[in-house]
Amino acid sequence: MIKTLKHLGLVALAGLSISAMAPMALAQGELLKRKSVEETILENLHKARPDINFGQPRPSMIKGLYQVQVPGGPILYVTPEGDKFIAGEVFGIDSTGFSKLEDPFVVEERKKALASLDGKSSINFKPKGKAKAVVYVFTDVDCGYCRKLHSQMHAYEEGGQQKPGYNDLGIEIRYLAYPRAGIPSPSADKLISAWCAKDKQSALTKLKVDESIPGATCDNPVAQQFQLGGQLGVNGTPALFLPDGKLMPGYLPPEDLARTLGI
Known part of the structure; x- marks a missing residue:
């Protein structure tokens, strides 16, 4: 009789263990199925x-x-x-x-992305002396404010006054391609021709004043830069990225940019 009771107790205990484990197994299964x-x-x-x-x-x-x-x-x-x-x-x-x-995480990711760029992949306009700051600018050649920004790379006249340009103030401008019409598009083709030109600076400058340049194709970074701009939050041009990772959408006059940069 005692053996029978012991046997029944073990069976009951085993049944209890199984019944207790079943919900746990189901819960774990639900957790695995549950989406993040x-x-x-x-x-x-x-x-x-x-x-x-x-x-x-x-x-x-x-x-x-x-x-x-x-x-x-x-x-x-x-x-x-x-x-x-x-x-x-x-x-x-x-x-x-x-x-x-601005989210510090986003700003830091921008800094990393721009720091990883090959300096030869951008079209650069450098000061005569040592640059005080480097600003990346996503640009399009058919954008009015992009053209205005480029026209002030060096000393320019405004309101009867001679004013210093970006390069005169020690700011190096590194252009990245961002054809607003997307790829493929006539704007993208122009940017590709500039990036494939022997003299990239001269080609881009001509396009910015509505002069034509010979069409050209080559292994170029225009599509990758356009994609990168989208990932970094660019939705218009010009888009200026400061050394600290901050995004300044739109045109900023040279002296205002210098003040923003603290130079």
């Missing part, structure tokens, strides 16, 4: 717009939201469920007023 927040966000974005190659989601500066870079477009601030987003800039609020904020 990042996967959910990307899946929903791609379902809505399969034509866009969204960047990788990551936690944003706004608690509870994730940020996703749209190549050539804005940063999206997305809910963890991936069902809503806000597009726009983020501003901080303090006693001094409002100030635009």
Whole structure:
């Protein structure tokens, strides 16, 4: 009788163990099946717009939201469920007023991306002496403000006054290609011809004043630079990237840029 009771106790214990383990196994299985927040966000974005190659989601500066870079477009601030987003800039609020904020992670990634570029892949306009600062500029040859920026590379006249250009102030401009019309396009073809020219600086300068140059093709970085610009948040030209990784969208006069750079 005692043996029988012991046997029944062991069977009951075994049954209890199995029944206790079953929910645990199911829970672990559910965890394995459950998508991460990042996967959910990307899946929903791609379902809505399969034509866009969204960047990788990551936690944003706004608690509870994730940020996703749209190549050539804005940063999206997305809910963890991936069902809503806000597009726009983020501003901080303090006693001094409002100030635009940039995610330190994004800024650092920009610095790394630009630092990894081969100096020979950009078309560079250098000061006569040692450069005080290097600014990367994503440019298009058919963009009005790109042309204005280029016309002020050296001393220029404005309002009856002679003013110093970017190079005169010690700023080295390194141009990267960003054809706003995309690739392929006539603008892209012009940029490719400039990058494939024997004298790249002269070719680009001619295009900026609406002069024609011989068409040319070669192994060139135009497509890669256009893609890089989109990844870095460029959605218009000119787009200036400062040494600290900050993005200045649009034209900035030489003296204003020098003040921004602290030189």
